Amino acid sequence: MEYRELAVIGNGCAGLACIRALRACGDKRPILVLSDTRWPAYNPMLTTYFAGGKISREQMFLFGRNEDLRTKLDAEIWEGFRAADLDAEGRVIRDQTGRTVSYGQCLVATGASPILPRTPGMTRQTVFFMRTMDDALRLRRRLEEQPPRSAAVIGASMVGVKVMELLHARGCRVTLADLAPHILPGAASPECAREMERRLESRSVRLCLGVTADRLEPDGTLVLSSGERLESDLTVVCIGVRSNLDFLRPGQVETDRGLLVDEYMRTSAPGLYAAGDAAQGRELLSGESMVIGLLANARRQGRTAGRNLAGVKTPYPGNVLHNITHFMDMEFLGAGSVRSYDQVRCMSRGDSFAQLFWTKGRLTGVNLLNGGAVAGPARQALFRQALRAGGQPPEIPDEQNLLLRDLEKELVQPWT
Ligand SMILES: Cc1cc2nc3c(=O)[nH]c(=O)nc-3n(C[C@H](O)[C@H](O)[C@H](O)COP(=O)(O)OP(=O)(O)OC[C@H]3O[C@@H](n4cnc5c(N)ncnc54)[C@H](O)[C@@H]3O)c2cc1C
Incomplete structure (x- = not known):
């Protein structure tokens, strides 16, 4: 059976971020990428644009070709290898055809599939x-x-x-x-x-x-x-997705809806890491562990896994549920939680609509419809709150951030 020191299952956003981080940290060990598809890595967010004919096939693959993995990142890729069985104790991965490889350390970055x-x-x-x-x-x-x-x-x-x-x-x-x-x-x-x-x-x-x-x-x-x-x-x-984990053996690794990881992206199995939609992470406002399902989160978790695999100890505190979606000439920002709150402020102006949700004096949720320039600061304010709540230093530098009262001023004064 072949052996590789480092294996990455899944050639997606989290997997690629991990490989890039490993190389950026100067880790020169051979990396094997196991990919169930022959497509190069792509951003799933672009699929609707491709399906609708708005972008070409080439524009789907902005991260480069599989060949670039070899030439630019010195990583080997096995295309068409769908992990079908992972023995986390024996550190062996088998695909649907019976091909096997054993590993020293492995990242599970297999994303999620529609239900x-x-x-x-x-x-x-x-x-x-x-x-x-x-x-x-x-x-x-x-x-x-x-x-x-x-x-x-x-x-x-x-x-x-x-x-x-x-x-x-x-x-x-x-x-x-x-x-x-x-x-x-x-x-x-x-x-x-x-x-x-x-x-x-x-x-x-x-x-x-x-x-x-x-x-x-x-x-x-x-x-x-x-x-x-x-x-x-x-x-x-389009009723939601489920983490791709059907290759795990029952009882070998702790899972909930996704693989459970610590802040270094380590699972409960020695040498096994996880990132992206296959993993859970801490949602900073609620403090709960959940599958966060965001591209930025997949990248950050992947990068964190890569740095820690390379021996550069780097924690990742977690993320806040947030998304800016453009559809039918509307821009919608949903961030944090809009379900449980003790105060809500609602504003509208022209075709714009905003709601701020507060819990115990903390901003814990934002909805903005056509918020334009306010959307970025609103999201950042929420992150700031969340990081403070988690006892972590703010990740966003002060100069890039609007303080909450400035945000309020900006939102409330011209809107009400
Ligand atoms: C239409 C759409 C719109 C979206 N919009 C947003 C948005 O606005 N904002 C946002 O933040 N996020 C959005 N997302 C979500 C975002 O794309 C994901 O959170 C992100 O891609 C997760 O990255 P990942 O690396 O975990 O998974 P993926 O990018 O899906 O990569 C996983 C890879 O693993 C491979 N794989 C799966 N199983 C196996 C196996 N058994 N063996 C080997 N390989 C395997 C897959 O083929 C895939 O290549 C959207 C997603 C979709 C589909």
Whole structure:
């Protein structure tokens, strides 16, 4: 059996950040990248743009070619190696064909995959997803070869609204359905969501909220729990993702929804690290360990793993749930928590809408619709709060930051 001192499972954002950090720290040990695909590393956020024909195939691969891993980072890559079994005690990885490699240290950076609901009629063949290059390619081909006149998007998530936008731009009649009573249920407050829903409806997007999909019939008709029958040519499911960890042996490594790691990205198994959507991390405002599911987090966790694997002890305190999404000519910032708070301040001006959520005198959540220049400082203020709460020094230098009272001034005075 072949042996490699360092193995990285997954050629994505977290994996690449780890390799770059290892080399930046001067670690010269051989690195083996195990990738289940032949595509070079890419940013999954770009998949909707590719599927909608807004960017070319080449523009998907901004991190370079697989060949660059060899030439620029001195890393070897085994393409088409899908880790199917990881023996964390024996430190051996086996793929779906039985090919094996043993390692000294290993990073699990396998990301996450879309969840397929147990809805009768829904299979990986009858519905579309949006996560990987192959998902995007499949949808793009379908849109080009057999343009749908109507489509249903199940899940009004961050991914769901982007998919809805791309279908709408192709002239499709789109219905966006979700079990939740409003769109973007993880990030938006009911009030802010309502604002966005009004704007979507004014552009002929149909919303079916508070419903589940009961079944998908062979002719594409989607039957909802309300009894409504949606005749759609195409169904895309965007109800969330699950960490790719099916290759772990039960009981060998501590997991929850993702692999549990400490602040150095070490799992409970010796020599085994994890980063990105396959791992959990600390959400700084709540202090809870969760899969954070953000690109910046994947990169930071990957980089932290790389530095620690190289022997440069570097902690990573965690992150705050935050996202700025652009869709249907709106910009939405959701940061922190909008669910539990003891004070809320609501402001609007023109087509902009803002809500600040406070808990025990601390800013713990922000919703901003078309906040423009305020979005960056609002997000930073939240980070600052979170880092203070966690007893960590602020990561963002003072000069780049607006103090909270300045933020309030900026938000409140011109808006109310
Ligand atoms: C449409 C869309 C929009 C998004 N929008 C945002 C946004 O606005 N802001 C934001 O911060 N984040 C966004 N995200 C999320 C962000 O892309 C992810 O959080 C980030 O890519 C996670 O990086 P990762 O390295 O953990 O996983 P990935 O980048 O998915 O990389 C994982 C890699 O591992 C490979 N792999 C999986 N299983 C195996 C296996 N068994 N063996 C070998 N290889 C394997 C995969 O093929 C993949 O190449 C979005 C995602 C999507 C899909």
